[in-house]
Amino acid sequence: MKKASCAFILFLLLAMTSSNNANAFPEYQAWSQKHSKRTVNCAMCHAHGDGPEGSKPGQMDTLDADAQKRLEVARGAEKPGVHADNPILNEFGNYIVFKLGLEQVYKMRDDPSQLKQALGEESDHDGDGISDGEEFEDGTHPLNNQSGAPWKLFIQNLQKKWVMVAIILFIAITSLFGFKHLLRYSSKVD
Amino acid sequence: MVKSNFFKQCLEFVSERIPVEKISYEAMVQKKSVPHHKMSWAYYLGGLTLLFLSIQFITGILLLFYYQATVSDAHSSVEHITQYVGGGDLIRNLHAWSSSLMILCLILHMMTTFAMKAFQRPRELTWITGVVLLLLTFALGFSGYLLPWHQIGVNATKVGLQSIELIGAYLPGELALLPTKIKEIIQGDSMVEQATLSRFFALHVVVCPILLLGILGFHLFSIQLHGMSEGVDHPTGKSEKFFPTFILKDLRVWSVVFCAAFITALCIPFDSFSPFPLLAPYDALGSTPPGIKPEWYFFFIYYPLELLPFWLIALLQNLLLAILFLAPWIFKNTSRKALFLITLVAAIYFFGITIFGQDLYNLIMGVHS
Incomplete structure (x- = not known):
């Protein structure tokens, strides 16, 4: 009888802990x-x-x-x-x-x-x-x-932020154009 | 007599390395020329390092407006910058990307300078200040890694500081306590905590940048005084004017590289290369996620440390430092061909271990387990 009640309590405890299980x-x-x-x-x-x-x-x-x-x-x-x-x-x-x-x-x-x-x-x-x-x-x-994933983010952000990308590309290209002509001008002066 | 000879020699040494009589607009600007040969591309690396340093300063100052250097707020302030401040993610990513690119350019600059034997007399001081600048840049990288107060930053700092303490075991007598003292001074507390963050913040935004600017000023001044090194055994005899030709070409390279760096920072968050558990706020009570590593530019020392005995790495590291500082005297009579081969071996090791270090580690550990 004592054994049976102990087993029942143990069962209840297990059931309680399992109900709190995440x-x-x-x-x-x-x-x-x-x-x-x-x-x-x-x-x-x-x-x-x-x-x-x-x-x-x-x-x-x-x-x-x-x-x-x-x-x-x-x-x-x-x-x-x-x-x-x-x-x-x-x-x-x-x-x-x-x-x-x-x-x-x-x-x-x-x-x-x-x-x-x-x-x-x-x-x-x-x-x-x-x-x-x-x-x-x-x-x-x-x-x-x-x-x-870096490559996937690159593709996604390139599509999302294309205006900014286009602006910076424009700035870089115009700078290159400007420097090229300044170089030509400086070599002529020399 | 002996004393006066020594001072005379010292004076001669300094006056040859810092020839003040050359300080003139004519010598430093008008007449300065850049040699033209197959290694001429290497002359742009120093300028690129300077470009990335300038980006670091500008973006760093902008980040300062929002960053909070307290254990409780550091991570959330970085998150606030990235998620809520207009352009904050771009500025932060530009700061992170340009720090890595700056170190890459600096290492390449150093390697090419070494291979071209540009450190030889009278440019010894230019070389030595370059080595100091490299160490300062590493210090900036190490201190900056802690500032976001995330798992990877705090744990990597702990590992880094612990390795200072380990040196004590190989030192005799009272000296054995010195590394622990140094670690405590840097750490400011018994563990990596608020005091450490405050110190690293001060080092990152005040101490290191001031030292760096001062030494960089001397480095650039010395380059202007001595002019560009010939860099090859058989000069072509061709050269171009430093001003305006080389400066304009330099600016051309800068605009292309800045454009590439800007688009990269805009489109690829620097954090996307790290697993997300490592970027979570540091939790002293939580479990340490696996995969804690320093930044990629420390891999050349990190992987050997993981695989070989500490004393061996400490010894090799100090030996390397001594060789770097004394290179102008050690390699005084070494041919450029031999220097090129040494640089090639160093480059293969550095980039090899940076790219394949983890695979190598897995392979070796897999064999052992």
């Missing part, structure tokens, strides 16, 4: 890192770079009552389309849950390469011109417009 999906991080050969950490989707477990800002142990409530609501977002403001996730993490739903996120753990296609081309949270899905593949941050 349900992180490190498979996505591992895949992104392997695919991009860049260092990637939990900050890609989570509020804290070390992930959801812990007692630092943006982690489980620091959540106040309101944040706990939001976390509970977010955990119920099984299907897509739920605006869950999960306090342990960042904007990109919350968008993944909104777009796919937790059920789909859970299923895709076995093949995170599907995430890019599932998110589509239209979402670009940092506005750097590289879609969030592509940034996930490249191992760069979807919420930081200074983080991106």
Whole structure:
């Protein structure tokens, strides 16, 4: 009888701790890192770079009552389309849950390469011109417009800032023209 | 008698290196010429270094208007500059890109100067001030790396400062404590904290630039006094006037290079080459992300440090420094051909380890594990 009650208490404790578990999906991080050969950490989707477990800002142990409530609501977002403001996730993490739903996120753990296609081309949270899905593949941050594959950023920024590029090219060409004529003039004077 | 001879020799040495009688508009501007030969392109490298230094000064002053040198605000102020200040990302990227390009030009300038034997009598002081300028530029790079107070900057600074302390283990007696003292003076605290940031900020924006400007002034003055070195064994006899011909050609190169640097800074954020976890604000309690490295121009010493015993690298580093300072006397009778070969080997090592250092490291560590 004593053994049975101990086992029941242990079961309850396990159930309680598992309900407080952060349900992180490190498979996505591992895949992104392997695919991009860049260092990637939990900050890609989570509020804290070390992930959801812990007692630092943006982690489980620091959540106040309101944040706990939001976390509970977010955990119920099984299907897509739920605006869950999960306090342990960042904007990109919350968008993944909104777009796919937790059920789909859970299923895709076995093949995170599907995430890019599932998110589509239209979402670009940092506005750097590289879609969030592509940034996930490249191992760069979807919420930081200074983080991106350098060549892709070059192409995107060249298209966006072509006026400035054209102005500086014009200045350089006219300077070259001017210096060429000054050189000619100085050689004539000599 | 011996004393007066010594002073006489000293005076002769200085007067030959700083020939004040040549200070005239005619000698320094009107009659100054630049030799024309197959290595003439190397004469533009010093000017390019100066161009990037000027960009550094202008962009650095602009960044000062917004940057906050406190542990709590440094990272957010840099983020504010990049994300919210109009043109802030361009200025910051231009500062970062031009610092790297300046060091690249400086290293190439030094290599070509060495290969052309432009350090020989009476240009020894010009060479020595050049070596000091290189070290000051490295100091600027090292101190500037900490200022954004991000993971990579703070952790790389910690590693750099720790390596100073390690030298103590190889010094005898009381001297063994000296490196730790030096480290503490630079650090200003028991660990890399606010005092370190304040000191590095002061070094980066006041101390190093003032020293650099002073020494650069002497370096340029000395070049003007002695004129350009011939640089080759068999001069062609052709030359062009320094003013206005060479200056105008120099300005032509400057406009092309500035245009390229501007477009690069506009379109490619310098931070895009670093993994994003390394650019997060430094968190003393959080885990250190992998991949902490110094800037690329320290790779020539960083990878050997990772692979070889510290004492060996410290020894080689000091030997290299001594060779650099004493080059005009060590290589006094060395032919330009031999100097060219030495430079080639040094260049292959420097650029090889900078580009392939990580692959080499992985290969060697992979073999060992």
